[in-house]
Amino acid sequence: MSGTLIETLGESLYLPQTARIRDVRPITAMEKLFTLELPSGLTLDHNPGQFIELSVLGVGEAPISISSSPSRSNGTFELCVRRAGDVTGALHRMAAGQVVGVRGPFGRGFPIERFRGKDILFAPGGLGLAPLRSLINQVLDERGKYGRVTILYGAKHPSELLFKDELAAWKERGDVELHVTVDRPDENWTGNVGVITTLFARAQVYARNTVAVTCGPPVMYRFVLMELVGKGIPDGNIYLSFERRMKCGVGKCGHCQINHIYTCQSGPVFSYAEIKGVQEAL
Amino acid sequence: MSLRVISMDAMGRFVASSRSEYRVVGPKPLHGQYIFGDVESPDDLHLNYTQTVIPPKKYLFPQREELLRFKSGDGEIEPVFDAPPTILLGLHTCDLHAIRLLDRVFSSGHVDQHYRRRRDNTLVISIECLRPCSRHSFCKSMGTLSATDAFDLHLTDLGAEYTVDVGSEAGEALLAKHAKTRRATDDDYQRLNTALAQKWPHFPYRLDFDVSELPSLMRTSYNSPLWKDLGERCLACGSCTNVCPTCYCFNVQDEVDFALSAGRRVRIWDSCQLDEFATIAGGHNFRKTRAERQRHRFLRKGQYQTDAFGLLGCVGCGRCAQACLAHITPVDTFNTLHHERSGGAARPKGGAA
Numbered sequence: 001m002s003g004t005l006i007e008t009l010g011e012s013l014y015l016p017q018t019a020r021i022r023d024v025r026p027i028t029a030m031e032k033l034f035t036l037e038l039p040s041g042l043t044l045d046h047n048p049g050q051f052i053e054l055s056v057l058g059v060g061e062a063p064i065s066i067s068s069s070p071s072r073s074n075g076t077f078e079l080c081v082r083r084a085g086d087v088t089g090a091l092h093r094m095a096a097g098q099v100v101g102v103r104g105p106f107g108r109g110f111p112i113e114r115f116r117g118k119d120i121l122f123a124p125g126g127l128g129l130a131p132l133r134s135l136i137n138q139v140l141d142e143r144g145k146y147g148r149v150t151i152l153y154g155a156k157h158p159s160e161l162l163f164k165d166e167l168a169a170w171k172e173r174g175d176v177e178l179h180v181t182v183d184r185p186d187e188n189w190t191g192n193v194g195v196i197t198t199l200f201a202r203a204q205v206y207a208r209n210t211v212a213v214t215c216g217p218p219v220m221y222r223f224v225l226m227e228l229v230g231k232g233i234p235d236g237n238i239y240l241s242f243e244r245r246m247k248c249g250v251g252k253c254g255h256c257q258i259n260h261i262y263t264c265q266s267g268p269v270f271s272y273a274e275i276k277g278v279q280e281a282l
Numbered sequence: 283m284s285l286r287v288i289s290m291d292a293m294g295r296f297v298a299s300s301r302s303e304y305r306v307v308g309p310k311p312l313h314g315q316y317i318f319g320d321v322e323s324p325d326d327l328h329l330n331y332t333q334t335v336i337p338p339k340k341y342l343f344p345q346r347e348e349l350l351r352f353k354s355g356d357g358e359i360e361p362v363f364d365a366p367p368t369i370l371l372g373l374h375t376c377d378l379h380a381i382r383l384l385d386r387v388f389s390s391g392h393v394d395q396h397y398r399r400r401r402d403n404t405l406v407i408s409i410e411c412l413r414p415c416s417r418h419s420f421c422k423s424m425g426t427l428s429a430t431d432a433f434d435l436h437l438t439d440l441g442a443e444y445t446v447d448v449g450s451e452a453g454e455a456l457l458a459k460h461a462k463t464r465r466a467t468d469d470d471y472q473r474l475n476t477a478l479a480q481k482w483p484h485f486p487y488r489l490d491f492d493v494s495e496l497p498s499l500m501r502t503s504y505n506s507p508l509w510k511d512l513g514e515r516c517l518a519c520g521s522c523t524n525v526c527p528t529c530y531c532f533n534v535q536d537e538v539d540f541a542l543s544a545g546r547r548v549r550i551w552d553s554c555q556l557d558e559f560a561t562i563a564g565g566h567n568f569r570k571t572r573a574e575r576q577r578h579r580f581l582r583k584g585q586y587q588t589d590a591f592g593l594l595g596c597v598g599c600g601r602c603a604q605a606c607l608a609h610i611t612p613v614d615t616f617n618t619l620h621h622e623r624s625g626g627a628a629r630p631k632g633g634a635a
Contacts, residue, residue: 057352
């Protein structure tokens with residue numbers, strides 16, 4: 001077999017290819033990072049922001065965002081998965097060497113070519129860092145193509161922070177401004193306390209040349225948008241990645257519809273300008 | 283293409299002969315209603331039928347359909363295509379219009395091979411509606427009371443004979459192989475045109491506005507108070523979408539055998555009216571209320587599908603009105619929205635008895 005994974009859907013839209021679990025790394029009590037390898041000859045060929053449909057045969061299939069960047073694909077890709085339902089629960093019980101099914105990549109990722117030369121403000125909340133990590137690492141791997149890079153990351157509790165080693169590395173770099181906050185600290189926490197919006201006062205933004213990228217739990221968007229719009233960032237430069245129940249991934253099953261929009265086809269990444277008047281979006 | 287004529291007797295022989303090659307499916311009586319089922323013999327033929335409970339879409343998009351089979355362990359997976367050569371016989375034109383929409387949905391963007399395979403192995407024989415088949419239907423208002431170009435053969439009942447409009451080469455070949463027909467004469471054309479002209483007064487217009495206004499009406503009705511009212515009445519049972527010829531939302535589930543050694547992935551009809559349809563794994567429900575879900579359903583029917591596929595998502599069959607225990611009907615819904623906008627008052631029509 002050779003070519004891209006998406007090309008294998010030519011036989012059936014619903015036919016997954018098997019991928020082998022190369023590595024499983026616990027991240028928090030709820031999340032694990034899975035490194036998957038496609039059969040030889042197949043490439044994922046994804047854009048940051050896209051997702052795949054992950055199968056545990058006999059249990060079912062669920063949409064999972066791709067957490068690794070194309071710049072670090074190396075024949076494998078990573079999924080940061082929270083144990084939240086049947087499929088992800090079964091996946092969490094699996095170990096390196098076992099196989100899962102994958103289809104995709106699906107959807108429209110971030111229009112990264114439009115970000116070149118701009119300052120980028122990332123605002124992930126909670127598990128929202130999982131899909132944004134793909135874009136962040138892509139940007140950092142071609143750092144010279146972008147202006148200032150700022151990351152504002154909020155989590156509920158220090159124990160729920162994802163990718164702590166990478167957070168530390170980003171902090172070390174010197175060319176990334178990183179601010180992290182937690183809603184509830186523990187006794188060892190010495191950093192910021194408060195919801196993610198409390199970080200925005202720290203970010204120095206030249207609005208006209210800034211692209212903002214946010215992803216998080218549904219409740220977060222409204223408040224983050226107020227901050228971003230309040231800073232004067234144009235609606236068309238604010239990008240959001242939405243979570244929906246993308247059951248089929250191919251624009252048929254109806255579960256992911258936001259009014260007339262199939263999230264799995266037109267999203268999951270939207271600019272705020274695109275979905276501003278769409279009432280079911282936010 | 284050409285117009286042929288077939289006698290009632292020849293029609294029966296046509297069905298019998300076709301069964302050697304095709305699964306023939308048509309309207310059959312069951313418990314005082316009609317359903318689409320296998321036509322085993324010419325005696326099963328009931329082309330002069332009232333509306334079926336479930337539309338014929340179930341033969342193109344079954345309630346439960348195997349997509350994949352797999353074995354656990356080695357990860358062996360194969361797609362399943364179960365597409366026996368089939369003749370769908372006697373479709374009313376609303377159901378024909380619905381198949382035209384389904385064809386576009388499943389052939390646009392990512393082409394759904396499972397639907398396509400069934401569709402490509404299916405011949406559609408529709409029949410002209412000369413009398414209303416349901417007190418809830420409003421096909422005349424929806425522009426679906428005439429055939430559209432999704433048929434292979436289209437019949438019109440002239441009493442002792444049918445005219446047969448040949449819509450495709452496959453239809454022509456089927457006819458040539460299995461049916462004794464004759465070329466239509468001038469007299470046949472005249473009888474056909476008389477039948478077609480005389481049918482229209484028997485069907486009421488039931489929308490209080492022209493259907494071409496429906497998408498724009500829906501576009502301006504998002505915040506109508508009607509949705510709250512429908513939400514309070516709706517039982518969230520999903521009957522409306524289950525009987526709808528144009529609904530195609532589905533869920534996908536895995537089933538495993540007792541030994542857990544093998545299984546299958548199936549798709550089953552789902553409904554946007556059910557509580558958890560838009561709920562994600564984390565528990566957030568993006569369409570929590572019945573009002574929002576009814577609004578979503580009617581916007582799909584009246585606006586979204588037109589925007590996406592160029593065809594209305596409602597064909598006016600009235601099955602959902604028949605099925606709804608809370609008497610929510612598309613006619614009353616659309617008319618109420620129209621009168622809200624134009625400042626008048628809608629007169630509830632329910633089923634035009």
